[in-house]
Amino acid sequence: MGGSIVIEQLTSLEASLEELSELLIEVVKDGASIGFLPPLSMEEAKDYWRSVPDPDVLLFTAKVDGQIAATVQLQLCGKANGSHRAEIAKLMTHPAFRRRGIGRMLMQEAEAAALKENRSLLVLDTREGDPSNLLYSSVGYALAGRIPDFARSADGRLDATMIYFKSIC
Numbered sequence: 001m002g003g004s005i006v007i008e009q010l011t012s013l014e015a016s017l018e019e020l021s022e023l024l025i026e027v028v029k030d031g032a033s034i035g036f037l038p039p040l041s042m043e044e045a046k047d048y049w050r051s052v053p054d055p056d057v058l059l060f061t062a063k064v065d066g067q068i069a070a071t072v073q074l075q076l077c078g079k080a081n082g083s084h085r086a087e088i089a090k091l092m093t094h095p096a097f098r099r100r101g102i103g104r105m106l107m108q109e110a111e112a113a114a115l116k117e118n119r120s121l122l123v124l125d126t127r128e129g130d131p132s133n134l135l136y137s138s139v140g141y142a143l144a145g146r147i148p149d150f151a152r153s154a155d156g157r158l159d160a161t162m163i164y165f166k167s168i169c
Helices: 014-029 042-051 102-116 132-138
Strands: 005-010 057-064 067-076 085-093 121-127 142-152 158-167
Touching: 005 102, 014 042, 014 067, 014 085, 057 102, 067 102, 085 102, 102 121, 102 132, 121 132, 121 142, 132 158
Parallel strands: 085 121
Antiparallel strands: 005 057, 057 067, 067 085, 121 158, 142 158
16 A cells, blocks of 8 residues: 555645646546536636635645645635534545545544634535445444435436534534
8 A cells, every 4th residue: 555645734726736636537537426527627627626715615635655645625614603613525535545544534634623713513415325424424423314316426317415414522
């Protein structure tokens, strides 16, 4: 397996835009349900990443030997009645780097950042049946419910999404 894993928060995307875009294209091609359908063009991927920077979005990357292997976002709720919560979004790991604990490491980093931001409730959603369901359960997220026919897959099928939450106070 090898390779040192370094987790860091990105505050600027310009230097990593190409690499982030390639990661997004690869995970979408591999079937990830993260809001896109294949084929995803480089320009579409870059447009997405250019839209991410926001004071309420913390972006973390995991690098293996200097290469971006995975990312996750912590989206802080900016509403007055939601200042205690945040959403975990767009956890993606390149297919070549899966099953190494990288997703778990990113989740831990996002949770630590949420605590620093005085957030006590985290929420997320994922497609029913995806391996990510096992990850989220294993790191303490509870299933809140299931919404049928939530997201379209590449083959046109409508898949359910699973909503999870975790109190981290």
